Amino acid sequence: MKHSFSLVGAVAAIVLGGSAASAQEFRLNFGHYLSNSPFVKVEQDFAQRVEERTEGRVKINIVYSGGLGKDSELLGLVGRGAIDMAAIVPGYYGDQLLYSKILQTPFVFDSPAQAIEIADYSFAELEQFKAETARLGIHRLFHQPLDPYYMTGKTDDCKSLDGLNGKKIRTFGNLIPHMMSAVGATPVTVPAGDLYEAIDRGTIDYSFVNLGNVNAYRLYEAGKYSCGPGLNIAGHMVVLSDRTLQRLPDDLKTVIFEEAARAQQEYVEWIDAAIVASTEAIKAGGGEIITLSPEILAEWKAKTPDLLDLWVEEMKGRGEGDAAAEVARVWREKTAQ
Secondary structure, three states, X not given: OHHHHHHHHHHHHHHHHHHHHHOOOEEEEEEOOOOOOHHHHHHHHHHXXXXXXXXXXXXXXXXXXXXXXXXXXXXXXXXOOOOOEEEEOHHHHOOOOOOXXXXXXXXXXXXXXXXXXXXXXXXXXXXXXXXXXHHHOEEEEEEEEOOOEEEEEOOHHHHOHHHHOOOEEEEOOOOHHHHHHOOOOEEEEOOHHHHHHHHHHOOOOEEEEEHHHHHHOOHHHHOOEEEEEEEOOEEEEEEXXXXXXXXXXXXXXXXXXXXXXXXXXXXXXXXXXXXXXXHHHHHHOOOEEEEOOHHHHHHHHHHOOOHHHHHHHHXXXXXXXXXXXXXXXXXXXXXXX
């Protein structure tokens, strides 16, 4: 009888233990470099839906404004599992995200939607992108499509290419600065959160950021004039640490991946409405938006070196010339369709 009861107790313990494991809760800390604003609502909705669909087993805690790490630190933090998720700006990590960073290359994409289409294809189909994220210990979930970039400052000199000559303009990464140098401007690296003060104090003549962040950071108060569009690129990418991914049960992974795909589609659908809303808010706040003509943009592109070619040359020095050339070839084919 003692043996029978012991066996029953052992079986019960295994069953109860299995139930407890299957009901384990996961709190995922998500480091974000941006402030909390409607500009990241799609990501907030993603986190909420994951929590709802997993019945609270997964709770995503988004910490804004660099609360879990500076924008230049987030990639390392999520890669080694110090945080579970992060919003990563590829251009901020030019020496680490050698392939991902070219999603932020000027004069490649015709629209934010096209940039996201190429991003989805690249991470799903191109071994160069898969190997890069694996090496860094991250899994890409989705990208934020950015509304076009505008230069914002205190004067309307930005309405012409000649007016940009000699101006200090905020850029980032190692590809975007070339488009400013091509018209005689001086590229200056300034984090997004410091742009208001930099414009206000004259540290830079113009910020260069998308309209959504011109509005979110109220840059139109520091500089009335915003000239553009000057750039169509993919924005930050939301990534999950591979270490976190490995400890999640398969059913929870499935929910996260499905909601990430939904968030990506929502982001693409959201962008047009976001441009309208940001434009109206900037004008209501006293800002003035100046639209650069197609002729000005064509001239700017003609003055700028082919940045995909420059990237391939850079990659040759890293022993990645052939692989980079293949990516550039595929991208040119796809963007020409």
